[in-house]
Amino acid sequence: MALSPRKENAGVKVAVLGDAGVGKTALVIQLCLNHFLERYDPTIEDSYHKHMIINHQPYSLEVLDTGGLEEYSPLREQWIRDCEAFILVYAVTSRASFSKIAPLLAAIERQKGERVPAIVVGNKSDSVGERQVSSAEGSQLAKQIGCEFFESSARNDINITRAFTQILKIATQTRAAKSAAAAAAAAGGSGTTNNNSNGSSINLAPRDLSKVVGGSAVSAGSKRGGGAGKTGKLKKSSDEKCIVM
Ligand SMILES: Nc1nc2c(ncn2[C@@H]2O[C@H](COP(=O)(O)OP(=O)(O)OP(=O)(O)O)[C@@H](O)[C@H]2O)c(=O)[nH]1
Ligand SMILES: [Mg+2]
Numbered sequence: 001m002a003l004s005p006r007k008e009n010a011g012v013k014v015a016v017l018g019d020a021g022v023g024k025t026a027l028v029i030q031l032c033l034n035h036f037l038e039r040y041d042p043t044i045e046d047s048y049h050k051h052m053i054i055n056h057q058p059y060s061l062e063v064l065d066t067g068g069l070e071e072y073s074p075l076r077e078q079w080i081r082d083c084e085a086f087i088l089v090y091a092v093t094s095r096a097s098f099s100k101i102a103p104l105l106a107a108i109e110r111q112k113g114e115r116v117p118a119i120v121v122g123n124k125s126d127s128v129g130e131r132q133v134s135s136a137e138g139s140q141l142a143k144q145i146g147c148e149f150f151e152s153s154a155r156n157d158i159n160i161t162r163a164f165t166q167i168l169k170i171a172t173q174t175r176a177a178k179s180a181a182a183a184a185a186a187a188g189g190s191g192t193t194n195n196n197s198n199g200s201s202i203n204l205a206p207r208d209l210s211k212v213v214g215g216s217a218v219s220a221g222s223k224r225g226g227g228a229g230k231t232g233k234l235k236k237s238s239d240e241k242c243i244v245m
Contacts, residue, residue: 004058005051005057005058005059005060006057006058009057009058009059009060009168009172010059010060011060011062012059012060012061012062012084012085012168012171012172013062013064013082013083013084013085014061014062014063014064014083014084014085014086014087014164014167014168014171015064015066015079015080015082015083015085015086015087016028016063016064016065016066016086016087016089017066017068017076017079017086017087017088017089017104017108018068018088018089018090018097018100018101018104019068019089019090019091019094019096019097019100020042020067020068020069020070021040021068021091021094021097022068022089022090022091022094022097022123022124023089023091023123023124023152023154024043024065024066024068024089024123025037025041025043025046025065026123026154026155027087027089027121027123027152027154027160027163028046028048028063028065029154030154030157030160031050031063031160031161031164032048032050032063034157036154036155036157037154042067042068042069043065043066043067043068044067044072044075045064045065045066045067045072045075045079046064046065047062047063047064047065048062048063048065049061049062049063050063050164052164052165052168054165054168054169059168059172061164061168063164064079064082064083066079076107077111080107080108080111080112081111084116084117084171084174084175085116085117085118085167085168085170085171085174086105086108086116086117086118086119086167087118087119087121087163087164087167088101088104088105088118088119088120088121088147089121089122089123090120090121090122090123090133090138091122091123091124091127092122092123092124092125092127092131092132092133092135092138092151093124093127093130093131093132093133094132094133095132095133098122098132098133098137098138098141101120101141101145102141102144102145102209102212102213103213105118105145105147105207105209106209106212106213109206109207109209114204114206115203115204115205115206115207117167117170117171117174118147118167118170119142119147119148119149119150119163119166119167119170120138120141120142120145120147120148120149120150121149121150121151121152121159121163122135122138122149122150122151122152123151123152123153123154124153124154124155125151125152125153125158125159126153126155126156126158135151138151141212144211144212145207145209145212146203146207148166148170150162150163150166170202173202174202174204176202177202177204178204181204
C-alpha cells in the first residue's frame, strides 16, 4: 500500500517560472515522464502531479509549468497567488533570461508580501559551446538573492530530481517554521528563524533585493500581451512515482 504524505508534505504547489524557451517544460517533462522534449511548443500553463519519497518520507508535489512568452505575463499574478514555492529558471545560453531572475523574485515577494521558498536553476548546461552565463555568475547571483542554485540539463537529466527535491524540502520546512512562528507569536514570542525537526534552520525574514534589483523591478503581470489566436492547451496530469533518497 502506498504511503500517504503527512499534512505538511502534501500538495506542495511549486511554480516553474522563467523566460520563454529556457527549458521549463523540458525540465518538468523529464522529472515527471522521464524523457527529453526536443521540440519547442510554447506553454500557456500546464499542471502535473508527482509523488516523491525523500528520506523515507512521502511527498506530493503539484507542479505548475508556466508560459514564459510575454503575451502570457498577465497570467503571472494568478500563478504566484496559486503557488507557495518557486523554481526560477534561466538558460545558461541566454544572458537575457539570467537578467530576469532577480526582478522575478522581487516581483513574487512584492506580491506575496513575504519571503517565499525559491531556488534558481540554470538550465541547458549541456550546451557548452553556446554558454553565455558561467556557473560562478549563477552561483553568485543565487547567493546574493538568498536562494540555492543548481545547474541542470533537461537533455541529459542532470540535477532535475535534486532541484525539485530541494524545493520540496524548503517548502515543507517553511510550512513547519511558519506554524511554529505563529504558535510562538500566539504565546507572546517572536522570531523569523526556526529550527525544524532536521536541525536545519529556515529563515522567514523578507529578502532585501533592493541592491540586486534597484528601483526598476518589474512588477508581476504588469505588461499585457495579446494572446490572440492562441488557445489553451488541455491540462496534462501525470502521477508517477519517484524514489529519491
Ligand atoms: N540543449 C538543451 N536544450 C534544451 C534543454 N532544455 C530544453 N531545451 C530545448 O529548449 C527548447 C525550449 O524548451 P521548453 O522546455 O519548451 O522551454 P520553456 O521554458 O518551457 O518555454 P515556454 O513554454 O515558452 O516558456 C526546446 O527545443 C527544448 O528541447 C536542455 O537542458 N539542453
Ligand atoms: Mg514551456
